[in-house]
Amino acid sequence: MGDQLMTWLLAIFQTLLFVALAPLLAGWLKWCKCHLQNRQAPSLLQPYRDLLKLTRKQPVVAEHASWIFTRAPYIIFSAIVLAASIVPLIAVDLPTAAIADVIVLVGFFAFARFFLALAGLDIGTAFGGMGSSREMTISSIAEPAMLMAIFTLTMTASTTNLSFAIIHVLNEGLVLRPSFVFALFALMLVAIAETGRIPVDNPDTHLELTMIHEAMILEYSGRHLALIEWASQVKLMLYGVLIANIFFPWGIAQSFSVQALAHGLLAIIGKLAVLAILLSISETLLAKMRLFRVQEYLSFAYLLGLLGMLSHIILEASR
Amino acid sequence: MMTMILAYNAVLLSFASGLLALMSNQCAMLLTLSQRFLTVDAHFPRCRKLLDRILEESRYASLHRQAVFVLLGLSGVFAVLAGLSVMMGQDNLTDQIGLGLPWLPWHVRFDGLSGFFFLIIGIGVIAVSLYGPAYVAFYQESQHPFAVLGLFTGLFVGGMYLVLLADDAFFFMIAWELMSVASYFLVAFQHEHSANRRAAFIYLVMAQVGALAIILSFGVLASFSDGLTFDALRQTTVSTTWASIAFVLALFGFGMKAGIVPVHVWLPEAHPAAPSHISALMSGVMLKVAVYGLIRFCFDLLGELQWQWGVVLLVLGTVSAVGGILYAMMQPNLKRLLAYSSIENIGIIFMVLGLAMIFMANGHPQLAALGFLAALFHAFNHSLFKNLLFLGAGILQHQTHDLNIDTMGGLIQRMPQTSFLFLVGCMSISSLPLFNGFVSEWLAFQTALQVDVLDNGVLRSLIPVSAAALALTAALAAACFVKVFGMIFLGLPRSRNSEKAQEVKDKSMLYGPALLAGLCFFFGIFPNIIINLLNGVAKQLLGQSLPNDAALSWLWLAPVSANKVSYSPPMVLVGVLIAGGISFWYLRRNLETKTMRRASAWDCGFGGLTPRMQYSCSAFTMPFRRIFARVWLIDECIDKEMQGAMDMDVKAVHYHLQVQDHSWPRLYQPITHGVNQLAKRVGRIQTGNIRVYLGYSFVTLILMLWVIS
Structure with missing residues (x-):
């Protein structure tokens, strides 16, 4: 009983850590990007300051906004926090991982997106509708690509539970699987699209015609904006952790000793830092695509996922 | 036997409600009758008085309507009870009725599968009967006689019950035809519009062609057996070729009724034509009866299954699912949209049934049971949320006098209760976690991911691709219903009618949708109740239950194996409540900033946002139209009217868009x-x-x- 309580506490601690570290990742990403672009970087803690400031402000809400608009930030935030709770960050085999598997994880993202898109439509301006329409379009092509990549993994590990899948990859040792290489690239492309980074969407722009995510949340302010910003930072980190821990799980804690956990924490911080550097390099090198090129980009991601799946079936199947 | 009586009661009550409906204009006759025959009991003055009050001209119509729907609702209650009791007892009841041909009495059989569909029909009928009295009151009695509507509704519902009870091909076809023909009259109910007459005609033709195919498929089986009873058909062994012919005919017949692409065209025509509570029954319930027919025919009567049939079902289902939702997305008419979305959901059911068939034929009955269960659970879920959405569409049609989504908007302020119920329906149909639609889709994914056990390389690569198509369908459905809810309820009203719309006066109209919405949420959190019931059905029909039924506690859903996959909706709900609650409390603890300031929306500094500046339906779906352009026949043009000396100034711009089905x-x-x-x-x-x-x-x-x- 005591053991179980410990693991549950650890799971809650891991979730809180996840949510707390997300702004730091965003800060680090910005820092890298600024340095690459010869700009002066804000402090790594700037995202925390922004969030804190926003929570202290009184929110301004559009006249026609309904309860959907004012409640959506809380719904989005809790869906994303719940998604964070089931993804192994520093340790595997935690009890929360069993609450939901990777398909439910995709479901949580869909849940958050559904309300974000509704909130965009709620105020009745063209921006909101534009953002919602584009977001739903991109996500509906990205979702099959993402699931294709995930299916490759789950079929290799024959489980959809993330924790067990990671343990499976760890036990296999370092094997170069062609299917995993394809799946990794597919998931990276999807992650860029789903978290609204360049070349699909530009998180720094407020140019009307190119916005996607920003267009939907244009009317948000104060604590509502803080929640949504924070949720999208957690979402970015979620994709990072998924990529890091599924494909490069070494270092994650398999036992709950303090040493192993500390080791796991350091490992994930290192992996995320490297991923962020890669992302900032690609964001510096690439320009934003036209909206209707995004489908080609995502079809390519889908194709990679499909190739991964087929190479699993043809080359690696156990029989 | 008790169960059988419950089932018969359901049938009889539905017929009784139909017959009672015939009394709609017979108030005067009833009055004279009662005066003539009830003179003797003058010593019951109170009874007399009551009768007179009932038969009072002014009150009679509404009381009569209530009575008809009470009978119909009771039949639903009996159907639910009968279905539950037969599934819990895992009985297999048989009976004979001395009607029909002299040498062939009607054979009746009531088992778990029929019981489950009884449950589906029962819930649908209860919801419709709660909703009906107030809804039907909107029709002008002179133009649309209630007698016709009530009679055929009763016959239609009774016919559906009888289809489920039938145990010989002859009785099955009689009940099937009763259901088809009665529903034809319901589609043709508002026959003053030529579009409705056309829809009803198409429906009738397709229903009859489908029925012919079903008769032929029974004929193929019957020619090898010594009788038309299902028992005789079950015992015959048919060569693979003839069995395949029978399968194709049955698939054509039942698929036509279920609305599988490409024989779906009657569905988007017929659903908008019928009154809303009838469309709810047709879409939510009747399509399921067709699914029942296919399951009964393939899994029960046909004998050994072939995996090739499963592939056919899988491919057809995938095409229907993706095609259905893409077509749905382009419809500006709410009920047409919902009809196309029914095609999508039937496609999903067919897909998973195909998977079950493939696993069964390859010697994995446990996985077949999983797929079978996912298909039936999705059928159940679809009946709940589609009923809910159609009833909601009926309310909207009445309150805004329109079904065109592009003329609505902002109704969440004007119709808060309806909008909330409709939101629940939209979330379930978009298969979001915590709602029932998600659970069945999750089970479908789990079934598809077990593909590793198969030996055939083609199947091993085909099934994951179809699973990705299922993911695409789910994502498109979410986009489609974001559009539906966003355009109807959010933003600013796009027409005077929606500006003046109000919440329904008669709150009883909301009880039916509220019941369905509650069930959607309840079975999303506790899906194991239904899954346990279905496990018994699978055991009865396939001889197998879930691989891991020990893990089916109320808290966990772990159909394959406890340490491989699991999902716990109650714990997800608790988690969401904790995370949402803490953030809500923490951020609003400061009293100064707790209140929100209202200000006008950002208008780029030009001032004066008008409702016409909002995104419309066609604007919202424009990216989809470009990406999947080949799927539709798109007729899009922009006409500019010019004026001025040089004919260079634009006077007006007309945008015309028509999206048509390829079929x-x-x-x-x-x-x-x-x-x-x-x-x-x-x-x-x-x-x-x-x-x-x-x-x-x-x-x-x-x-x-x-x-x-």
Whole structure:
């Protein structure tokens, strides 16, 4: 009983850590990007300051906004926090991982997106509708690509539970699987699209015609904006952790000793830092695509996922 | 036996409600009758008084309507009870009714599968009966006689019950035809519009062609057996070729009724034509009866399953699912949209049934049970949320006098309760976690991911691709219902009608949708109740239950194996409540900033946002139209009216968009063309001259004599 309580506490601690570290990742990403672009970087803690400031402000809400608009930030935030709770960050085999598997994880993202898109439509301006329409379009092509990549993994590990899948990859040792290489690239492309980074969407722009995510949340302010910003930072980190821990799980804690956990924490911080550097390099090198090129980009991601799946079936199947 | 009586009661009550409906204009007659025959019991003055009050002209109509729907609702209650009791007892009840042909009495059988569909029909009928009295009151009695509506509703519902009870092919077809023909009259109910007459005609033709195919498929089986009872059909062994022929015929017949692409065209025509509570029954319930027919035929009667059939079902299901939702997305008419989305959901059910068939034929009955369960659970879920959405559409149609999504908007402020119920429906149908639609889709994914056990390489690569198509369908459904909810309820009203719309006066109309919405949420959190019931059905029909039924506690859903996959909706709900609650409390603890300041929305500094500046339906779906352009026949044009000296100033811009289904020009127009050509050919020998006709009979006679001799 005591053991179980410990693991549950650890799971809650891991979730809180996840949510707390997300702004730091965003800060680090910005820092890298600024340095690459010869700009002066804000402090790594700037995202925390922004969030804190926003929570202290009184929110301004559009006249026609309904309860959907004012409640959506809380719904989005809790869906994303719940998604964070089931993804192994520093340790595997935690009890929360069993609450939901990777398909439910995709479901949580869909849940958050559904309300974000509704909130965009709620105020009745063209921006909101534009953002919602584009977001739903991109996500509906990205979702099959993402699931294709995930299916490759789950079929290799024959489980959809993330924790067990990671343990499976760890036990296999370092094997170069062609299917995993394809799946990794597919998931990276999807992650860029789903978290609204360049070349699909530009998180720094407020140019009307190119916005996607920003267009939907244009009317948000104060604590509502803080929640949504924070949720999208957690979402970015979620994709990072998924990529890091599924494909490069070494270092994650398999036992709950303090040493192993500390080791796991350091490992994930290192992996995320490297991923962020890669992302900032690609964001510096690439320009934003036209909206209707995004489908080609995502079809390519889908194709990679499909190739991964087929190479699993043809080359690696156990029989 | 108790169970059987419950089931019979359901049937009888539905017929009784139909018959009672015939009394709608007979108030005066009833009054005279009661006066003539009830004079004797003058010593019951109170009874007399009550009768007189009931038969009072002003009150009679509404009381009569109530009574009809009470009977119908009771039949639903009995159906639910009968279904539950037969599934819990895992019984297999048989009976005979001395009706029908002299040498073939009607055989009745009530088992778990029928019981589950009884449950589906029962819940749908209860919701409709709660909703009906207030909804039907909107129809003008003079133009749309309630007697017709009530009679055929009763017959329709009774016919559906009988289809589920039938245990011989003859009785099955009679019940099937009762259901089809009764629903034809319901589609044709508002026959003053030519579009509705056309829809009803298409529906009738397709229903009859489908019925013919079903009769033929029974015929193929019956020709190898010694009787028309299902028991006899079950015991015959048919060669694979003939079994495949029977399967194709059954698939065509039942698929036509279920609305599988490409024989779906009646569905988007018929659903908008019928009154809303009837469309709810047709879409939510009748399509499920067709699914029942297919399951009964393939999994029960046909004997050994072939995996190739499963592939056919899988491919057809995938095409229907993706095609259905893409077509749904382009519809501006709410009920047409919902009809197309039914095609999508039936497609998903067919897909998973195909998976079950593939696993069954490859010797993995446990996985087949999982797929079977996912398909039936999705059928159940679809009946709940589609009923809910159609009933909601009925409310919207009445309150805004329109079904065009593009003319609505901002109704969440004006109709808060309806909008909330509708939101629940939209979330379930978009398969979001915590709602029931998600659970069945999750089970479908789990079934598809077990593909590793198969040996066939083609299947191993086909099934994951179809699973990705299922993911695409789910994502498109979410986009589609974001559009639906966003355009109807959010933003600013786009027309005067929606500006003046109000919440329904008669709150009883909301009880039906509220019941369905509650069930959607309840079974999303506790899906194990239904899954346990279905496990028994799978055991009865496939001889197998879930691989891991020990893990089916109320808290966990772990259908494959406890340490491989699991999902716990109650714990997800608790988690969401904790995370949402903490953030809500923490951020609003400061009293100064707790209140929100209202200000006008950002208008780029130009001022004066108008409702016409919002995104419309066609604007919202424009990216989809460009990406999947080949899927539709798109007719899009922009006309500019010019003015001024040089004809250079734009006076007005007209945008015209029409999106059409490929199946009409590709499939149906050649058929109608062919039939017309054939008719013309035949017409050539009909000269209208009596001597020629006499000549024909003479030649025929000679020929006959020659043949006989």
